[in-house]
Amino acid sequence: MLSEAVRSISANLSTTVAATMTVLIGMFLLGLVIAFATYARSWSDDVKSGLVVKVFHDRDATPKQVDAVRVVLERDSLVNQNRIEFVSAKEGLERMQKDRPDLFSAKLPYNPLGPAWTVYPKRAEDVEQIANRLGAKTERYPAGVHNVTYGKEKARRILKVANIINAIFGIAVLVLVSAAAILIANTIRLSIFARRREIEVMKLVGATNWFVRGPFMLEGLLCGLTGSVLAVILLFVSKEVALPSILPRLASDPGVGALGFWLIALILMGVGLVLGAAGSGLTLRRFLRV
């Protein structure tokens, strides 16, 4: 059967090359999209993880009032209980001095800040609700609380952008996979159509469907494999050479990254193989009814 496949590949070199190129292009684009999609997802997760609720106490808030807020926070199911940070007035001032030294050119006579809380949500989308439970919406805060912020506008914008990015890449993956599938099926159909008289003759001399189909499917398999391996090589080259020069900062950001390259490579080769073999096998069915 291998010899039959090799024979048919060499006899129909141009269509075989066309089919391989189609797989190559399809898998290359698919690889790119998967890489960017997983990267974008990881980036938006990273940005989202920066969304926090901040509770600022009055300067003269009593320990009892501070404790009351703590109790509220610890009972809130939307709050990530492992990440409720208490920032004392002294710490707050030190952080501020470090962040914005320009504000502190003159020595302050006293610490203007009260103690504060930095609260992380379980899900970034919930910052607004957590803040509202502490009166952010009505601006009627619990006793001893001066202000509650959650970067209202910034949070909304980040969440919106993240959702859009996810949606765009989701659609792109869908469109690309179906486009690649259609393209490959079409190429295979053309190559089989060109050989349908041959198939007819094979069936007339008593070949079983599998005897006819086998070499075609093997050929499709080889096309799919070759195409996707070439795509992986191309992707590897782009990753190593092109990416660092275009987007030098991307690679250096820790905590943000695409799905592992070799995992993507594996996915591509699997998809290529299945598309090749199944594509030719399924397309053949129509021509085997002689």
Next chain:
Amino acid sequence: MTAVQENTLVTDSPVDLAEQAAPQSESAAAAARAMIVFDGVEKVYDPDVVALETASFVIEKGEFVFLVGPSGSGKSTLIRLLLKEIEPTSGRIFVGGRDLGRLRRSKVPQLRRNIGCVFQDFKLLPNRNAGENVAYALKVQGEGRNAIRRKVPEVLGLVGLTHKTDSYPDELSGGEQQRVSIARAFVNHPPLLVCDEPTGNLDPDTSVGIMQLLYRINRSGTTVLMATHDREMVDKMRRRVIALEDGRIARDERRGGYTTE
């Protein structure tokens, strides 16, 4: 796999026309004995082209039968029915005692391996040389390499093409291509050989050569059914003639001519 080789030398088995007139009443035993039985077979192509109208006849083992009739009279349709390429609209067909209507699709390759077929357009595989084309018919039934190496030269010798074994179809003349296709049809020594205008594309001299080849194959015991427009050949051979006209059997003569004199 090639168990069907009871090639008894029955060149001129007598066919009683009276008996054929009522094949519907024929026993199953008679159907099993005969090579081909058409029992009230009708074929209507979509939407309403009647290609064959209640055709009934029996062809015994070892016969040589011409199928004649004007273009469009249903000759090719009859042959395609025999190969189970198409299904009859009604009626039953037996080949070698097997009811084609009851033959499962998966058994069709088996049927075709036992029917050699030769066509006007040769139907050779273009990217295989003569030897490989013949070998293909053996390969499809899982014949071993040794058997292939033995049988292919033998049958190419029979059709006189030993020296063209390595030539591709487009390097062969029409007559040579037809001889390759006959070699392929005969390499399994099938009990039945059907030919659809095998000389339709060939000049008279070449046609005579092909006919002689088919005659020899028939004498070795193979039943031959041949659709043809070759008036001269039919008149000269004086074999059984089944004449179709508009899908009906107009004539069935034991030693007939192309037309009734």
